[in-house]
Amino acid sequence: MSALIAQTRMEIRLTMRRFEAVLITMVVPVILLIFLGLIGLAPEEYSRPVDFLLPSMLVLAVMSTGLVGLSIRTAYERSYGVLKRLGSTPLSRGNLLLAKINSVILVTLIQIVVLIGIAALGFGWRPEGNLLLAGIVLVIGTATFAGLGLLLAGILRAETTLAAANTIYIFLLLFGGIIWPAERLPGAVSVVSSLLPSSAFATALRDILSTGEAPVTPIIILSVWGIAGILIASRTFRWE
Amino acid sequence: MASINTTSQPVTANGHVNLAHSPVQDTVDIGSAAVSITDLHKRYGDLKAVDGLSFQIRPGEIFALLGPNGAGKTTTLEILEGYRSRDGGAVSVLGFDPQREATQLKPLIGVMLQSGGIYPTVTPFELLELLNSFYPNARQPAELLDLVGLTDSASTRYKQLSGGQQRRLALAAAIIGHPKLLFLDEPTSAMDPQARRVTWELIEAQQQQGTTIILTTHSMEEAERLADRVAIIDHGKLLTLEEPSALRRNGGSTVRFSGPASIDPADLAGIPAANEIIAKGSGQFVIETDDPIALLDELTTWARQRGILLDDLRAGHETLEDVFLRLTGHQIRE
Numbered sequence: 001m002s003a004l005i006a007q008t009r010m011e012i013r014l015t016m017r018r019f020e021a022v023l024i025t026m027v028v029p030v031i032l033l034i035f036l037g038l039i040g041l042a043p044e045e046y047s048r049p050v051d052f053l054l055p056s057m058l059v060l061a062v063m064s065t066g067l068v069g070l071s072i073r074t075a076y077e078r079s080y081g082v083l084k085r086l087g088s089t090p091l092s093r094g095n096l097l098l099a100k101i102n103s104v105i106l107v108t109l110i111q112i113v114v115l116i117g118i119a120a121l122g123f124g125w126r127p128e129g130n131l132l133l134a135g136i137v138l139v140i141g142t143a144t145f146a147g148l149g150l151l152l153a154g155i156l157r158a159e160t161t162l163a164a165a166n167t168i169y170i171f172l173l174l175f176g177g178i179i180w181p182a183e184r185l186p187g188a189v190s191v192v193s194s195l196l197p198s199s200a201f202a203t204a205l206r207d208i209l210s211t212g213e214a215p216v217t218p219i220i221i222l223s224v225w226g227i228a229g230i231l232i233a234s235r236t237f238r239w240e
Numbered sequence: 241m242a243s244i245n246t247t248s249q250p251v252t253a254n255g256h257v258n259l260a261h262s263p264v265q266d267t268v269d270i271g272s273a274a275v276s277i278t279d280l281h282k283r284y285g286d287l288k289a290v291d292g293l294s295f296q297i298r299p300g301e302i303f304a305l306l307g308p309n310g311a312g313k314t315t316t317l318e319i320l321e322g323y324r325s326r327d328g329g330a331v332s333v334l335g336f337d338p339q340r341e342a343t344q345l346k347p348l349i350g351v352m353l354q355s356g357g358i359y360p361t362v363t364p365f366e367l368l369e370l371l372n373s374f375y376p377n378a379r380q381p382a383e384l385l386d387l388v389g390l391t392d393s394a395s396t397r398y399k400q401l402s403g404g405q406q407r408r409l410a411l412a413a414a415i416i417g418h419p420k421l422l423f424l425d426e427p428t429s430a431m432d433p434q435a436r437r438v439t440w441e442l443i444e445a446q447q448q449q450g451t452t453i454i455l456t457t458h459s460m461e462e463a464e465r466l467a468d469r470v471a472i473i474d475h476g477k478l479l480t481l482e483e484p485s486a487l488r489r490n491g492g493s494t495v496r497f498s499g500p501a502s503i504d505p506a507d508l509a510g511i512p513a514a515n516e517i518i519a520k521g522s523g524q525f526v527i528e529t530d531d532p533i534a535l536l537d538e539l540t541t542w543a544r545q546r547g548i549l550l551d552d553l554r555a556g557h558e559t560l561e562d563v564f565l566r567l568t569g570h571q572i573r574e
Contacts, residue, residue, distance in 0.1 A: 002373065003373050003374050005373075006369070006370050006372075006373035006374075007370065007373075009370075010359075010362070010366070010370050013362070013366070014359060014361065014362070017361040017362075018361070077359070080356050080357070080358075080359070080360060081353055081355065081356030081357040082356070082357060082358060082359050084323065084353065084357060085351065085353055085356075085357030085358065085413075087322075087323065088321055088322070088323070088346060088349065088351040089346060089371065089374045089375075089417075090343075090346045090347045090374050090375060090417075091374050092343075239323070240323065
């Protein structure tokens with residue numbers, strides 16, 4: 001078995017064994033989808049709230065697994081000396097980071113299936129738009145948030161990473177175009193919000209799933225965050 | 241008049257060679273050495289962690305690195321393992337520069353960290369299965385678990401293993417890739433005597449397969465039992481590098497006893513046959529001498545005049561622990 005596959009398997013296993021993290025990762029987007037779907041919270045241009053809410057919760061799920069789950073797990077691996085130990089093996093830094101991003105993509109896939117299932121069965125959501133494009137944007141978004149998670153874990157101590165990741169999670173949930181669209185927030189907040197990776201991600205998904213067209217600007221914004229995040233993470237990532 | 245050596249300040253006199261102040265030379269050909277360090281320097285801010293260290297490790301030997309806490313042992317190991325950069329000097333590990341040629345070096349070394357280094361929620365089998373995939377011709381997990389006696393705990397999570405079991409797993413992980421060079425940082429800490437003996441046998445078996453081993457330890461028994469050569473370092477400098485038996489011969493004869501803690505070492509120093517007094521604390525004293533028979537006679541007279549009972553009075557050779565104390569001024573365990 002190749003080192004990359006073995007390490008990816010290990011990363012998935014580690015994700016699943018942190019039960020409390022899996023719970024928040026899996027459960028929060030699901031509960032919010034059901035709750036907000038039932039009360040029908042969505043801007044008025046959406047005739048079915050689920051068309052607004054499903055992309056929101058997909059982004060939230062990606063953020064939970066990539067930004068929060070991965071950064072906290074990685075930061076604790078550093079404090080346990082695990083990364084240091086791996087640093088003396090032939091496993092390359094690139095393969096370790098890639099294995100971590102792979103594990104996030106695979107765990108996210110499970111969440112996507114669950115969320116789509118609930119949206120379809122509970123709220124009558126039907127696939128529209130361009131599903132292939134949506135899939136591509138989901139992969140870009142997942143890699144972006146995994147990269148940002150690794151960046152956090154690379155520059156902060158374990159306890160600080162935990163606090164920072166959760167703070168950013170709540171902040172993006174409220175102001176990052178997830179629970180309410182960026183363009184509907186007041187004044188300058190709206191401008192800043194639309195530049196955040198979660199806004200760009202959610203906007204792109206909503207447009208692709210409703211019109212089938214890929215909006216250029218949000219995808220560029222998301223990609224810039226992704227490339228910058230992964231590049232800086234791979235530069236600043238320390239074994240210790 | 242003999243000199244007095246308390247644990248904080250080593251002093252020598254009467255022609256006694258103080259190794260701490262004489263430069264230590266080592267005579268291995270650099271080209272054939274498994275590890276070669278020349279004039280290594282590393283500082284952290286104002287602290288000189290490694291200060292002009294030079295030594296060679298011969299292929300196939302077990303090399304023990306001893307020193308008080310903060311002596312520079314771990315920094316030196318971490319420079320050799322490629323974790324840390326150096327500020328000056330030349331380092332060659334199996335012919336590679338660990339800083340610039342880490343990719344070539346990593347498949348050839350095995351590392352056992354002082355603590356941790358293993359995912360808490362992962363089982364021994366899972367960890368070894370993972371590491372197995374990193375090395376060409378790696379050992380099989382089941383074989384290794386059997387070797388270190390962890391077969392019955394193969395599917396117990398790391399954090400639920402005992403301290404000794406955790407160390408044995410770390411050792412198994414270090415040797416999975418058939419390393420040419422093995423770094424063991426306090427390999428038997430947290431082990432009971434039984435597990436310690438088993439581990440020593442494992443380390444010796446590894447040496448018989450041709451592996452060069454560099455280890456740090458707090459156990460003099462371990463250094464004496466395992467090491468072909470012992471280097472003692474303090475303040476980032478090499479104090480001595482010898483075979484354990486040669487180190488002890490250097491120290492000559494000793495007489496040791498315990499008595500009331502109120503004994504003044506300066507008073508003992510008046511005994512004519514005493515070369516050096518080492519006060520180890522809690523009323524334990526070691527007296528170095530060239531003439532143990534005369535010293536025993538004079539010491540018992542001295543004690544009788546003062547009405548002091550000498551407990552555990554023993555004459556013999558210096559132990560490695562005494563050598564360590566004399567050279568560094570510290571007990572090995574503090």
